[in-house]
Amino acid sequence: MARNGLTTIAAKEFFDHLHSRKFLLIFGILLIVAIVGMIGGISEYNKNLEDYNKHQSTIDSPLSSYMAEKPSILSVFSSVATYLVFVGGILGIAMGFDLVSKEKESKSLKILLSHPVYRDEVINGKALGGIAALAGALFVVLFIALATLLIYGIVPDGNELILIGIFGLASFLLIFAYFAIALFMSTVMDESGSALIYTMIIFIALSALIPTLASTTVTELVIGNPPELPRELIDQMQHPANATEGAGITVTFADKGNNGAWDEFGEKMQAYSEKRQMVYSTLALFSPTMNYDAIASAVTQQYSSTATVIGSRGSTTTTAAFSVGTSGDVGLEDLLYPIIASMIALLLFPVVFFGLAYLRFMRLDVR
Amino acid sequence: MIQLEHLTKEYNGVRAVNDLTTEIPDGEIFGLLGPNGAGKSTTILMLTGLIEPTSGRCLIGGLDVARDPIRVKQQIGYMPEDVGFYASLSAEENLTYFGRLYGMDTPACRERSAELLSLVGLDGVTKDVGGYSKGMRQRLGLAKALLNDPAVIILDEPTANLDPQGVADYRRIITEVARKGKTVVVSSHILEEVSRVSTTVGILSKGRLIAQGSWRDLARELPEKADARVTILVETRDPMPDLVHPDLVSINYEHDRCGAVIVARSDIRDAVSDSLTLAGIRIRSLSREGLTLEETFLSYYQVAG
Numbered sequence: 272m273a274r275n276g277l278t279t280i281a282a283k284e285f286f287d288h289l290h291s292r293k294f295l296l297i298f299g300i301l302l303i304v305a306i307v308g309m310i311g312g313i314s315e316y317n318k319n320l321e322d323y324n325k326h327q328s329t330i331d332s333p334l335s336s337y338m339a340e341k342p343s344i345l346s347v348f349s350s351v352a353t354y355l356v357f358v359g360g361i362l363g364i365a366m367g368f369d370l371v372s373k374e375k376e377s378k379s380l381k382i383l384l385s386h387p388v389y390r391d392e393v394i395n396g397k398a399l400g401g402i403a404a405l406a407g408a409l410f411v412v413l414f415i416a417l418a419t420l421l422i423y424g425i426v427p428d429g430n431e432l433i434l435i436g437i438f439g440l441a442s443f444l445l446i447f448a449y450f451a452i453a454l455f456m457s458t459v460m461d462e463s464g465s466a467l468i469y470t471m472i473i474f475i476a477l478s479a480l481i482p483t484l485a486s487t488t489v490t491e492l493v494i495g496n497p498p499e500l501p502r503e504l505i506d507q508m509q510h511p512a513n514a515t516e517g518a519g520i521t522v523t524f525a526d527k528g529n530n531g532a533w534d535e536f537g538e539k540m541q542a543y544s545e546k547r548q549m550v551y552s553t554l555a556l557f558s559p560t561m562n563y564d565a566i567a568s569a570v571t572q573q574y575s576s577t578a579t580v581i582g583s584r585g586s587t588t589t590t591a592a593f594s595v596g597t598s599g600d601v602g603l604e605d606l607l608y609p610i611i612a613s614m615i616a617l618l619l620f621p622v623v624f625f626g627l628a629y630l631r632f633m634r635l636d637v638r
Numbered sequence: 639m640i641q642l643e644h645l646t647k648e649y650n651g652v653r654a655v656n657d658l659t660t661e662i663p664d665g666e667i668f669g670l671l672g673p674n675g676a677g678k679s680t681t682i683l684m685l686t687g688l689i690e691p692t693s694g695r696c697l698i699g700g701l702d703v704a705r706d707p708i709r710v711k712q713q714i715g716y717m718p719e720d721v722g723f724y725a726s727l728s729a730e731e732n733l734t735y736f737g738r739l740y741g742m743d744t745p746a747c748r749e750r751s752a753e754l755l756s757l758v759g760l761d762g763v764t765k766d767v768g769g770y771s772k773g774m775r776q777r778l779g780l781a782k783a784l785l786n787d788p789a790v791i792i793l794d795e796p797t798a799n800l801d802p803q804g805v806a807d808y809r810r811i812i813t814e815v816a817r818k819g820k821t822v823v824v825s826s827h828i829l830e831e832v833s834r835v836s837t838t839v840g841i842l843s844k845g846r847l848i849a850q851g852s853w854r855d856l857a858r859e860l861p862e863k864a865d866a867r868v869t870i871l872v873e874t875r876d877p878m879p880d881l882v883h884p885d886l887v888s889i890n891y892e893h894d895r896c897g898a899v900i901v902a903r904s905d906i907r908d909a910v911s912d913s914l915t916l917a918g919i920r921i922r923s924l925s926r927e928g929l930t931l932e933e934t935f936l937s938y939y940q941v942a943g
Contacts, residue, residue: 275738275741276739279735279738279739280739283735287726290726374722377722377723377724377725378718378720378721378722379722379723379724380722381688381718381720381722382716382718382721382722382723382736382782383739384688385686385687385688385711385714385716385718386711386736386739386740387707387708387709387711387712387739387740387741388708388711388739389708636689637683637688637689638679638680638683638689
């Protein structure tokens with residue numbers, strides 16, 4: 272008789288997930304928020320496109336140089352990402368927190384391991400079943416998102432499809448990261464309730480605590496306050512030697528005689544900003560949520576001349592700049608380069624936590 | 639054949655099983671006896687490959703359980719005391735899943751499941767296992783243990799939750815299985831149950847095997863240990879004098895019956911009679927009987943210290 276432990280266990284886990292009420296419930300919520308997010312995003316996209324077209328028709332106006340680029344189809348996914356980062360995390364946790372602990376509680380683990388299967392087949396099978404169900408769920412979400420785009424008459428081009436693929440991959444890695452954390456806690460804890468609570472604590476720490484620690488205020492506590500403008504430069508600004516007044520408008524020109532002081536101050540500010548950015552970026556790497564935000568922002572807000580790629584949504588910290596024009600000339604390498612660290616960090620989370628779950632399970636005391 | 643060679647298991651420096659060496663021939667129904675903490679479950683977990691011994695080894699069919707667990711597990715069927723199944727699946731689905739892990743194809747699993755569910759009296763039960771009583775789960779556990787037609791069947795407290803009909807079915811099935819040349823290891827604290835089905839028993843105490851053989855063999859060895867139960871009935875409710883004798887193993891005073899039950903290594907009726915007469919107590923009856931299973935079992939413990 273040929274053994275097929277891994278595939279048998281993976282198949283059972285996959286179908287268990289598909290029949291699980293909690294999976295179906297959270298998946299349903301994910302679908303609803305994805306559709307609602309898409310519809311909202313499409314509405315916003317159409318409005319921006321209309322503004323853009325209006326602007327194009329007034330291209331000879333002197334103000335036309337301030338007009339933004341043509342809106343991107345990817346911006347539609349921005350609000351989906353906002354929901355996905357939370358609901359997706361919960362879905363990953365819900366699928367993983369009781370995978371092993373439930374078997375310990377129901378005593379089926381002892382029975383299962385008394386069969387001719389290696390322990391690694393059991394833990395790998397559980398992970399594979401979960402990953403397959405997650406990937407399937409995400410595929411359905413992305414498929415429906417794309418279908419929604421098409422229903423509204425929006426057809427993405429090749430580059431945009433690649434970017435949607437990157438967005439999907441990042442979303443998968445985010446959910447997989449929380450799934451792996453939950454799976455690890457499930458191997459550590461004897462009770463599913465405890466596994467869930469500790470996983471939620473980790474989830475909150477990674478998705479809320481680290482972004483808080485990485486915020487400007489906390490970062491400044493670590494690296495100190497920004498350098499102050501030298502007195503002489505303040506005086507110079509307050510009493511400019513070569514200010515021109517007229518019709519209530521004051522125009523100040525830099526005093527060429529103090530260029531050295533300005534340069535020195537500029538260098539200090541630059542060094543401070545880099546230090547602050549380094550602290551922020553380093554902290555951000557420890558949060559799947561922040562890494563996902565960085566990737567999602569880079570993908571969905573690609574047409575900003577300076578895009579926010581690391582930081583929680585709404586953060587104003589600028590860490591990378593893209594020089595991209597219209598949708599036709601998006602440089603993928605330009606986009607991928609600044610998010611590569613976030614992508615690797617996001618990939619490392621499931622790898623590390625699954626590795627820990629694996630080691631723990633291999634040494635699990637079955638009594 | 640099952641061979642245990644100097645099998646030892648330590649948990650945090652405490653020896654749960656200590657230098658256990660024995661052989662169980664094919665076709666035996668071997669009863670593993672002992673009180674809580676004697677090392678029965680630990681021995682069974684090592685036999686099933688669920689835990690590895692600290693030292694020593696278990697061989698099943700000549701294969702080392704720790705070194706060749708997959709091939710060994712193909713040959714064994716195991717039912718733990720607290721048998722657990724997947725609550726959201728039916729009995730047939732559970733058995734089909736486990737059958738697949740043995741490498742059986744799905745139609746073969748279904749066919750074998752139907753056969754075994756009928757054997758244990760669960761045919762026609764379609765509800766999920768989550769709705770099963772403990773006794774039904776135990777019946778299903780027995781079916782699961784027989785799923786791969788194993789050469790060795792290991793059962794931990796198999797009748798703990800069964801009703802009388804279930805116990806009778808279990809006895810019938812186990813006896814039938816052993817008749818086909820399969821080896822059955824039954825761990826239990828229910829002496830009556832073990833004595834009914836087992837051909838040999840091993841008595842564990844503090845991780846050590848203190849006796850092994852058929853009940854008859856054990857009884858034959860008892861002259862060196864304890865072979866007599868002396869029941870005394872006296873004609874007074876006054877306290878009896880302390881009885882002192884080198885062969886005395888235990889004495890239980892039964893004040894309600896105005897008497898005592900004495901277990902001893904020899905027939906000490908004369909000595910008991912003399913002591914009571916000296917104390918002025920009139921003896922109503924003084925009888926000697928063979929030991930019950932429980933007394934035999936306890937005698938081994940008392941002698942083992």
